[in-house]
Amino acid sequence: MKVRTGDWVEVRSKEEILRTLDKEGRLDGLPFMPQMFNYCGQRFRVQANAYKTCDTVSGDYGGLHLPDAVHLDIRCDGLAHGGCQAGCLLFWKNAWLKPIGDADAARALAHSRADDGCTEADVRQAVQHQGTDGETIYSCQATELLNYTRPLKWWDARQYVEAYTSGNxxxxxxGRGLWYLLYYYGTLAFSERWGRPARWLYNRFQAVTGGIPFPRAEGKIPAGQLTPRDDLDLKPGDLVRVKSHEEIRATLDTRFYNRGLYFDAELVPYCGKVFRVGARIERFVDERSGRMRRMKTPAVILDGVVCKSLYSGRRMFCPRAIHLWCREIWLERVSVEASVQAPQPTLAGGCATPHREAAD
Structure with missing residues (x-):
């Protein structure tokens, strides 16, 4: 089934999906997770074609290719994974979906397994196991990312063509994304020593046109020096304004970190705007180890604040839409009277580098 962004699809029945899975609950290496059973028989609009995603596991942070998969407007609730609060956008294989109006729901699927294949119990059992130290190791679509994707070279022009032809x-x-890439690398704007004229020219042009200033300006605190914090005790539903980029830079070291959390350039377009707090992050599954981590310093997720992959280099046009985590020192409370209406969550996709602090 060829699916485009914006198409309506229906999630197949539990029985149909189980027929596509191996004994570890996977199709072509991609795990079908227990919470995804809740959406069987429901209809959704395709949010994005997931032909491309980002490597958040190996440390390379490049692009990865994933065939025959899409994103629906459904995020992981973490209930099967120790209450992980990362809220990752789920991957759906095309074989798990059917176009609206397909009356032959029982037809043979392209990836059917034997009759003694996967069961729902197998899917649930594959979620976790005990490590040699007795700690629970979780398995999910994020931790298994490298098992169902292949490396995607930045010079492979097909990915940029597919960004358009897929409807993403x-x-x-x-055009704007490719222009930024060419400018960033072609003028050495990334170089602290040689890129200053290029960054100055970029900011001058953006000031005249009303655009976003150069998004990768480093922090002002020397690397290794303790960065500041501010606890606002934010709760879901609170209204906040993201501080200006210059104010946030004053809280970052020269590696773009504040107490272990990376400030990604993808956050810059949200600076100065008002949003509603969606969740307070206390724990998450580490994609590299599968172990549960707990935050040392508070961070929050804001409704609608996701990576749109505008400044992501090799990951340009990634549709994964990872939540951009915010330190409370990057935010300020806004009263209802003084605020504009908080925007609804965006459907635009992207992927930010989720550098997250280690846990106690």
């Missing part, structure tokens, strides 16, 4: 991006969006 418009032609102007693709």
């Amino acid at each position: 991006r418009t032609l102007p969006q693709v």
Whole structure:
């Protein structure tokens, strides 16, 4: 089934999906997770074609290719994974979906397994196991990312063509993204020593056109020096304004970190805008180890604040839409009277580098 962004699809029945899975609850290496059974028989609009995603496991942070998969507007609730609060956008294989109006729901699937294949119990059992030290090791789509994708070279032009042909991006969006890539690398704007003229020219042009200033300006605190914190005790539903980029830079070291949490350039377009707090992050599953981590310093997720992959280099046009985590020192409370209406969560996709602090 060829699916485009915006198409309506129906999640197949539990029985149909189980027929596509191996004994570890996977199709082509991609885990079907227990919470995904809740959506069987329901209809959704395709949020993005998931032909491309980002490597958040190996440390390479490059692009990865994933065939025959999409994102629906469904995020992981973490209930089967120790209450993980990362809220990752789920991957759905095309074989688990059917187009609206397909009356032959029982037809043979392209990846059917033997009759003695996967059961729901197998899917649930594959979620976790005990490590040699007795600690629970979780398995999910994020931890198994490298098992169902392959490396995607930045010079492979097909990925930029597919960003448009899949319906994920418009032609102007693709053009702006490629222009930024060419400028960033072609003028050495990334170089602290040689890129200063290029960054100055970029900011001058953006100031005249009303655009976003250069998004990768480093922090002002020397690396290794303790960065500041501010506890606002934010709760879901609170209204906050993201501080200006200059104010946030004053809280970052020269490696873009504040107390172990990386400030990604993808956050810059949200600076100065008002959002509603969606969740307070206390724990999450580490994609590299599968172990549960707990935050040392508070961080929050804001409704609608996701990576749109505007400044992501090799990951440009990734549709994964990872939540951008915010330190409370990057935010300020806003009263209802003084605020504009908080925006609804965006459906635009992208992927930010989720550098997260280690846990106690």
